[in-house]
Amino acid sequence: MSTPTPTPQTYEFQAEIKQLLDIVIHSLYTEKEIFVRELVSNASDALEKLRHLQLTEKEVFDDQATLEINLTTDDQAKTLTIQDFGLGMTREELIENLGTIAHSGSKAFLKALSEGGQKNASLIGQFGVGFYSAFMVAKSVKVYSHSWRAGEPAHVWSSDGSGSYVVEPAEDQRRGARIVIELKDDCADFSQEWKIKEILERYSAFVSFPINLNGKRINTVQALWLRSKSEIKDEEYTEFYKFQAHAFDEPRLRLHFSADAPLQINALLFVPKENVEKFGMARSEPAVSLYCRKVLIDAKPKDLLPEWLRFLKGVVDSADLPLNISRETMQDRALIEKLNKVITKRFIKFLSEEAKNRPEAYHEFYGQFGVYLKEGAALDFTHKDELVKLLRFESSLTEKGKTTSLTDYVSRIGAEQKEIYYLIGPNREAIESGPYLEAFKARNLEVLFCYEPVDEYVMNNVREFDSKKLTAADHSDVKLSDLPKPPDEGGLTADETKGLAEWLKATLGERVAEVKASDRLVDSPALALNADKFMSPHLRRMMKAMNKDGGDAPLRVNLEINPRHPLMKRLAASRTAAPDTAALVAAQVLDNALISAGLLEDPTTMVKRLYQLLEQV
Ligand code: ADP
Ligand code: MG
Numbered sequence: 310m311s312t313p314t315p316t317p318q319t320y321e322f323q324a325e326i327k328q329l330l331d332i333v334i335h336s337l338y339t340e341k342e343i344f345v346r347e348l349v350s351n352a353s354d355a356l357e358k359l360r361h362l363q364l365t366e367k368e369v370f371d372d373q374a375t376l377e378i379n380l381t382t383d384d385q386a387k388t389l390t391i392q393d394f395g396l397g398m399t400r401e402e403l404i405e406n407l408g409t410i411a412h413s414g415s416k417a418f419l420k421a422l423s424e425g426g427q428k429n430a431s432l433i434g435q436f437g438v439g440f441y442s443a444f445m446v447a448k449s450v451k452v453y454s455h456s457w458r459a460g461e462p463a464h465v466w467s468s469d470g471s472g473s474y475v476v477e478p479a480e481d482q483r484r485g486a487r488i489v490i491e492l493k494d495d496c497a498d499f500s501q502e503w504k505i506k507e508i509l510e511r512y513s514a515f516v517s518f519p520i521n522l523n524g525k526r527i528n529t530v531q532a533l534w535l536r537s538k539s540e541i542k543d544e545e546y547t548e549f550y551k552f553q554a555h556a557f558d559e560p561r562l563r564l565h566f567s568a569d570a571p572l573q574i575n576a577l578l579f580v581p582k583e584n585v586e587k588f589g590m591a592r593s594e595p596a597v598s599l600y601c602r603k604v605l606i607d608a609k610p611k612d613l614l615p616e617w618l619r620f621l622k623g624v625v626d627s628a629d630l631p632l633n634i635s636r637e638t639m640q641d642r643a644l645i646e647k648l649n650k651v652i653t654k655r656f657i658k659f660l661s662e663e664a665k666n667r668p669e670a671y672h673e674f675y676g677q678f679g680v681y682l683k684e685g686a687a688l689d690f691t692h693k694d695e696l697v698k699l700l701r702f703e704s705s706l707t708e709k710g711k712t713t714s715l716t717d718y719v720s721r722i723g724a725e726q727k728e729i730y731y732l733i734g735p736n737r738e739a740i741e742s743g744p745y746l747e748a749f750k751a752r753n754l755e756v757l758f759c760y761e762p763v764d765e766y767v768m769n770n771v772r773e774f775d776s777k778k779l780t781a782a783d784h785s786d787v788k789l790s791d792l793p794k795p796p797d798e799g800g801l802t803a804d805e806t807k808g809l810a811e812w813l814k815a816t817l818g819e820r821v822a823e824v825k826a827s828d829r830l831v832d833s834p835a836l837a838l839n840a841d842k843f844m845s846p847h848l849r850r851m852m853k854a855m856n857k858d859g860g861d862a863p864l865r866v867n868l869e870i871n872p873r874h875p876l877m878k879r880l881a882a883s884r885t886a887a888p889d890t891a892a893l894v895a896a897q898v899l900d901n902a903l904i905s906a907g908l909l910e911d912p913t914t915m916v917k918r919l920y921q922l923l924e925q926v
Contacts, residue, residue, distance in 0.1 A: 317477035322468075323409045326441070330470050333441050341496065344442040345508045346552065348391045348488060351440060352378045353516050355395025355485060357605045362396060362457060370397075370459040371484035377519040380509070384500040392487040393518075397456040403466040403476055407440060407452065420591065443488070444470035446496035451489040455482040512552040514545075517603055532603045534577040534624050538565050550579045554596060554622035558582040561674055563623075564659045572647055578623040578656060584677040586620075593619045600626040606634055612645050615653055615692070617685035620678055625652060650691075657695045664699060664714075672712065675701050683763055687770035697774050700767075702731070702757040705746060709737050715774045718755060728780040730787075731757040733765050734907070743905045744836035745783040748829025752789060756782050783906070785838035785867050789829060800873035801881055809881045810870065816895045819863070827869030834874040837866040837902035864908060868899060893922050 322330065356376045363369060374394035381390045398406060443450050448469060455463035463482035468474035490499075498504050506522055513520045513528035520527045533541065533549045550560045560579040568574045578597065586593055596619070599610045603626065607613075613625060627648060634641045660682075664671040675682070679701065686696040701712035706721070718729055730749060734740035740758050749756045759768065768779050780787060801809065810824040817824070830836060870877055876898070884891040897918060903909040 315478065317475045319473050319475050320404060320408055321473050325410045326408065327472055329410070329438060329441055330444055330472075333438055334444050334470055341445045342499075342508050343557075344445055345499070345505065346512060347439050347442045347555075349378060349380075349509070349513070349516060349520065350552070350555070352391060352393035352395060352486070353518055354608075355393050355397070356518050357395075357608075359394070359396040359457060359485075360604070366457070368459055369457050369484075370455060370461075371457075374484050375519075377521065378516070379524075380505060380520065380522045382500045382502045382505055382523060384497070384502075387492045387494075387497045387500045389490045389492065389499050389505065390487060391490075392483075392485065394483060394485040397485045398452075398454045399456040399458065399461045400464045400476060402456065403452065403454060403464055407466055408474060441470075443490055446492055446499055447490045448493050449491045451491075453479050453482050453487040453489070455484050457484055512548050515549050515552045517605070532600070532624075532626065534565065534575045534600075534626055535603065541565075546577075549577070550622065553598070553624065554579065554581070556581060556622065560622075561677070562659075562663065562670070564656060566655060566659075568651060568655070572644075572651060573628045574648065574651060575626045576624065576652055576655075578621050578625075578652075580620065580674060580678065581622060582677075584620060584680070587677070587680075595619055596622045598624050599630070600624060601630040601634075602626065602628050606630060610645070612642075613649055613652070615649065615685065615689050617681045617689060618653065618656065620681055621656070653692060654695075657692060657699070660699055661695075672701070675699075675712075680761065680763060683761070683767045687763075687767045693771065697771055702759060703737060704758055705741075705750060705756045713757070715757075718757065719775050719777060721755060722777075726754070727777060728787075729757065729774060729777045730754060730780055730782040731759050731764075731768055732782045733759045733768075736760055744830065744833040744902065747831045747833065748789055748827075749782055751831050754789075783838060799878070801878060805881050806870075806872040809872075809877065809884070812884050813868065813870070813895055816892050817868070817899055820865070820899060821868045822865045823867045825867070825869060826872050830869065830871035830874070833871060833905075834876040835868060835870045835898050835902045837868055837899070837906045837908060839866060839906075864910070866903070866906070866908065868902060870898075890922070890925060893918055897922060 356378070359369075360376060363372075371394070376394060379390075379392045381392075382388075383390075450468055450470070452466040453463065454466070455461070463479045464476055465479040466474055466476050492499055502523055506527065509520060509522060509527050514531055515533060516528060517532065533545065546563055546565075547559055550556055550563070558581055561582045562580040564576070564578045566574075566576055595609050595611055595614065597610070597614055598605060599607045599613055614621060625648065627644075630644060631641065634644070660671070660674075663674070682696055682699050686693055686700060689696065698714060698716055701714055703709065703711065704713050704718065707713050715729065722729075732740045732743075732745055734743065737758055737760075740746060740756075746756060759765070765781075768781070771779055773779060806826045810826065813824045814821060827836065876894075880891060880894055880898070883894070897915070900909055900915045900918075909915065
């Protein structure tokens with residue numbers, strides 16, 4: 310118990326909060342009314358928390374207070390008051406919760422801004438700034454509060470949002486928080502009953518506590534997810550999503566379903582419009598809340614869904630859960646696991662249906678959230694097989710921007726083909742102009758194109774699909790069938806080729822593991838294949854970027870040469886006729902092959918040599 314501090318004390322806001330307030334007040338929302346939603350949602354959170362405390366605590370201050378939210382407007386004084394009988398805050402909690410940045414949404418918001426997001430309005434729209442949104446409309450905000458702890462005196466926190474706040478004792482307070490907003494002159498509308506009524510009506514149905522406005526009840530407490538789908542309008546779903554997920558966008562996809570076996574479940578799940586992790590945001594926290602018969606059990610349950618579904622928002626309600634569920638006891642854990650299985654399976658099924666019935670919408674969804682499905686395919690052993698079917702890639706047979714599934718790939722290949730080939734590269738152009746694809750094209754073999762940094766990891770972990778091995782097309786182990794011999798237009802003979810290869814190996818020394826004639830090359834003179842089974846070019850680049858062991862090991866590649874290519878014929882002739890120039894050309898051929906493979910690490914030697922060669926013109 311803290312002793313009351315008799316006199317008002319002034320505190321500075323934490324620097325981040327000042328920054329946040331500055332943005333909120335000066336540049337942020339056009340939709341100022343969202344502050345009502347934020348404060349009502351805080352009141353509702355406080356009531357939920359109190360309801361939980363009441364399950365375990367013997368002594369709760371003002372125990373008879375009804376779990377409800379009261380709003381009062383005063384258009385004379387130009388004020389709006391929001392009161393709840395929730396758990397309230399002690400003096401320390403007022404300072405901690407309202408003076409420092411505890412709120413993860415605000416933190417993420419600031420991070421986004423500091424990374425240049427301020428210009429990106431849609432990005433800003435992804436965040437709620439919670440309590441501080443009140444300062445969009447307020448000249449001053451006063452928070453009167455008495456904690457649920459009986460021994461604690463009540464206090465009032467007040468601020469005009471300009472940099473500091475004051476905390477002082479307050480007599481005769483009920484339990485909970487009473488927030489009095491003195492409105493700015495141009496925001497005086499919010500002290501009109503009709504205005505607040507209109508705002509509350511839009512989402513108050515989703516708040517699971519009674520809301521009264523000037524003494525009149527606004528909402529009938531009902532849970533959207535328990536109602537039947539056919540009665541619910543799209544707008545209601547959207548409003549619910551915005552309210553529940555603190556979102557500003559419209560949901561991209563939604564799944565509303567119920568099940569009776571093996572567990573009684575009502576679930577309402579949303580996929581947001583955009584993937585915020587893509588903007589360099591912190592990893593998303595679980596955001597599908599767990600309810601039991603409309604009572605919130607956990608707003609951010611950790612194990613309710615697999616990690617890779619962390620982009621989902623919404624609600625899962627199961628009547629089979631005990632109210633005071635604990636993640637520690639075996640039985641409760643088993644229940645959560647069961648829920649997890651059922652919901653995940655159902656959601657994957659939903660996605661496959663989307664992919665089939667609304668391929669374009671699925672394609673757009675995949676553009677944003679495909680990376681999570683890849684993560685699941687690579688790491689979630691239970692759902693891997695189903696998830697791999699949901700993956701999509703461009704390929705040598707698709708148009709740019711169009712994708713194929715692995716199922717479709719397999720349906721196109723002959724039974725004798727035991728591999729699914731893929732190539733990793735930064736984009737389509739790079740893969741198509743590289744030397745690796747031509748051998749596959751010449752043999753009519755389809756190759757999947759992978760553009761994302763995680764793809765290699767995913768392909769390595771998934772390993773096979775439908776008994777076909779996923780195989781990197783630029784790997785030296787790949788054996789391709791013989792092509793019908795190209796008409797012999799004076800290519801090098803077998804002996805000449807062998808001689809050239811031996812000379813190249815001797816000339817290039819340690820830089821190559823092996824030099825041999827290629828059966829893949831059609832138009833390019835040479836290509837470099839990875840000699841190291843466990844370190845693909847791509848992986849090597851990543852290790853280097855992360856400064857990990859392995860990135861520094863000397864690079865050794867297998868060089869394959871095209872005996873039909875004019876350059877190789879010239880080189881074979883000049884290695885005796887003009888040995889010095891030939892050695893320069895040999896080194897340059899290797900560097901060119903390394904560039905195509907994305908493996909050339911230091912171009913300075915290469916540039917010098919190129920000048921030497923050019924001088925010989
Ligand atoms: P968030 O609700 O996401 O945590 P807010 O900025 O909305 O962030 O609120 C900050 C914190 O202030 C809350 O986490 C809570 O601890 C406290 N708070 C806000 N409003 C109330 C309230 N009505 N009753 C009790 N605590 C509150
Ligand atoms: Mg809040």
